[in-house]
Amino acid sequence: MIIDKFAVLRKGSGAKMRMIRSVGPELTYKKFVDNNDVVLAAERMVREAPDVSRLQYLAPKTAQNRSLVALELQSDMLSTKPGILVIAALNGMAWGAPNAVLELAEKLLYDTNYQSPFFNDYDWYLIPMANPDGLNFTQSQRHLPPLNAKEWAVNLTARATTRADEWHKNVDTGRSAHSCFGTNINRNFAFHWQDDVSKSPDRCSQWFPGDRPFSTNEARAIRKYVDGLGETIQLAVHLHASFVPKKEYMVYPWRYTLRMPSNHYTLQDIGEYAARLSRQPDGRVYEVHQSSNDGRVAGSVIDYLSGVVGTDLVYLLKPYHKKFPDYKDVNHLKAYVDKSTSAILSLVRGWRRSTKQNTLTFFGVDVEF
Template identity: 25%
Template sequence: MFRRPRVFGALAGAGVILLALLAAPAGAQPSAGAPPDRGVYTVPAGNAAARTAVAGSGVDVLGTRDGTMTVVATPAQARSLRAQGFRLGQVGDFDAMLAERSGPPRAAAAAAEFPPGDEAYHTYAEMTEALRAAQRAYPGLARLSSVGRSYEGRELYLIKISDNVDRDEAEPEVLFTCNQHAREHLTTEMCLHLVQRFTARYATDATVRQLVDSREIYVLPQVNPDGSEYDIAGGRYKGWRKNRQGSGTDPNRNWDYRWGCCGGSSGNPRSDTYRGTAPFSAPETRAVANFVNSRVVGGSQQITAHIDFHTYSELVLWPYGYTYADTAPGMNAEQARRFADIGRRMAATNGYTPQQSSDLYITDGSVNDWMWGVHGILSYTFEMYPRTSSGLSGFYPPASVIPRETARNDAAVDVLLRAAGGA
C-alpha cells in the first residue's frame, strides 16, 4: 500500500554488500591530503560521565556501543578531546564518507530525492501520499490531520488509528513520533510501517484488531520534515541533524523540561545539540507539545504511552536523561521500576539493549523527560538499527533492510500498547 514502483532492482537483494560499502576505510583522508574539516572518530568512553564529557564538547555524536562513541569532530574539537585524555581513532573524513555513501552525482537530481539505491525510503511528498492513501483505503480506521507547521511551512501530519476513529473514546491513547533528527530516515519508515500494520492487517490479524479496538493510536512520521528534506536535497546525503531554523536547532534538546539545565545540550548555534534560544523555540517541538497538551481532557492526560524512534545503536531508553539518578523529583522508585520493567520487556522482543537514558550520557530538554515530567506519560526512545557502525552507515542503511528492521519492533510496540492500559 505504501510503495510506489522503485528502480533499485537487484540492489535490494544486495544489502550485505551495500552495507559493507557504507564505511570509508580506516584512516581515509581527504583527497588533497590536508587535515579534514570534519573527521569521523571513535572515542573509547567507558562510563556515562566520560561519554557526557565527550558529548558536551560540541562534537556530533553519531552512535554509542559497548563503551565506544563514534563522533564527528572539527580539528579543534579533536585536539580538545585529546587534551582531556581521550584517545581518538580516525575513521575517515565526514564529507568524503557522505559523498561515497551518496554515490555519483546525478545529472538532474530531484529537489528532494534519495540517492540511487535508496528510493524505497519516503520523501516528504511520498510520506504524505502514503498517509492520505491509508485514510482513503480505511476511512473507518484512519483519520489524517496536522498538529501544525514546520519552520519552512510543511504540515506536521498526524494520523489517528482506532476502530471508531471519528469519536473521542474513553480508551488509552498512545503516540508514536519519528524523525526528530533529520538524517534518521529509517524512523519515518518505522512510523509508516505502524500505520500500514494497524490498518491493512486489522481485518485479518487478531492481535492488531484487539489493540486497535481498545486503544487510540496516533502516529506522527516526521517531526522534522524540513531537516529531512534538506538532508537528501539533490539526491546527496548531508548528515544533517537539526531543523532548518537559522543555523538549526536540535529538536530533541528543545523541550521544556529541565531545558539547558545539566550539560546535556549546547548553547552554541553551530553545535549539533544546540538547544535553541528558549524552550519550544523550534516550531516543530512546540506544535507537537501543543497537541499533547490538548489531550488533557477533564484534567486527565489521555495519552498514556509514547515511543520516539531514532537511529542508531539498537537501544531502548527511558527517563530521566538529565540526571544519573534513578529517582528524582517526579520519578519515585516504583515508577522507575515500572519504566525499567516495560523497557526490558520490549527489549526482550527486538534484541535491543535496555537502559535509562542517562546511562548513555546526560541529555537535557529531551522529549522523553518532558513527556514524563510534565504529563506522566510512559515515554521511551528506541534507537533503531544498526547496532554498531564505523561511521555514517548507521544513519543511511540500505533500503533493503526497511521491511525487516521495522517489523522487528512489532512485538515491542504491542508490549507498550498493552502497558498503556496498565498491563
C-alpha cells in the same frame, strides 16, 4: 503505494463495516519516504478508512513551510480507549523512522493479524515525520562527499561541494545573521532545558538547543498537539535511531538527571519484557535502562512527555540505522522498519502484561487472549 487489493470485509470493534486486507511481511513503502510521501500515504489511509482514522495538520508550519501531520487511528470513534503516541524522526538522519510508522499504521488498519489486541484495544496517535525539513536536507545532500560536521558548519566554501557527515538538527536559520543554522529539536523542549550543561553549545554544534525553549516551530507544534491529548496518552514512544552498529537501546526518563523516575521499576520491567520479545535475529536484545546512564540530555521530548504532559510510560527507542545509507538499500530499510515495529508492539505487550489486561490465569500461568 499499495501492494495488494482489499480482500475481505470484516466488522471491527466499532459499529461500521470496513475494509481489511492482509499486508504480510513485505514492505509497502520500498524506499525511504520524504515528507510528500508521508502526507500522501496518510491522506490515502484516511480516505480508505474514514470511520477509524483522522489526519491532523499541526501548526505552526516548519521554517520551510511544511506541516507536521498526525495520523489518528481509532477502532471505535464513539469511545475513548488507552492512547499510544509515537513520535518519529525528530533527528534529521533517521530516514527510516517515517517508513516504520507508516508500515505500523498499515498493519493496524489492514492486517487482520494486528486487529486484536493492538488496534481494537487502543487509540493510536502517530507523528511519522517530526523534522521534515531536516530529513529533506540530509536526503538532498546524500550524493555529496562527507566532511566533519563542525568544519562543514564554519567553512562556507566547502558547503557547495560537500555535506556534513552528521546532521541532527532542523534547518531553521532563525533571526540570526550567523552563518551556522539549525536547532536540535530534541534539545528544545521546555522541561529542565539546558540543565545538562553549564554553557550552551554554540550555534554551529549539532547539539545547539535553540536560543530559548520552544524556539523551533516543530517543538511548538508537538507541544500544542500532545498538550491537547493530555491524559489520553498512556504510552508514548519516541522512535529515534542508533548510529552505532550493534548498539540498540530501549530507554526511559529521565534524560536530564541521574535521578530515577518514581515508576522506574515498572518502566524497566516492561522494557526488559519488550526487549526479549523483540530479540534480534543474531540473538541480541535492546539495552534497557534509564536514558541518562548514557549521558545527560536536557530538553528532550521524552522528559517533556513524562514531566509536563504527565504520561506514565515513556520510552526512547533506538534501533540501528546507518548514517546516510544507500538510498536504494531496501534490505537496510526493511531491517530498521521490522525492528522498530516489533519493538513498539512489544512495548504494548509488555504494558498489557504489567496491567494483566486481557489475561487469564490457568494453573498459575498467565495466558493472554
